[in-house]
Amino acid sequence: MATVHSGRAREQAGLDDLSRAILAFESEWPSHAADKEEAIRERLGIEPARYYQLLGRLVDDPAARAHSPMLIGRLGRLRDARAARRARMLR
DSSP states (O other): OOOOOOHHHHHHHTOOHHHHHHHHHHHHOOSOOHHHHHHIIIIIOSOHHHHHHHHHHHHTOHHHHHHOHHHHHHHHHHHHHHHHHHHHHHO
16 A cells, blocks of 8 residues: 655655754754764764754755754754855955
8 A cells, every 4th residue: 555645744754863863953953062072972973063064954955944943944044154154254
């Protein structure tokens, strides 16, 4: 028997457990702080640098956008604003 999946369900299936955990964590800890870095190590078992690398990739991942559209939209806007500020500084 075939199962019919919505587009959102198919895209969510593309996220692994760590990706979903990162998105959940970022929803709870939206700002960058020293205690956030310790929580990343404790709760996710990865170094903060790796966390931010993976989070940056998730911003461009359609499965992540389907899973957490508001969070990914906010993170994308923050990234774009930071890039625009850096570009202005280089002029």
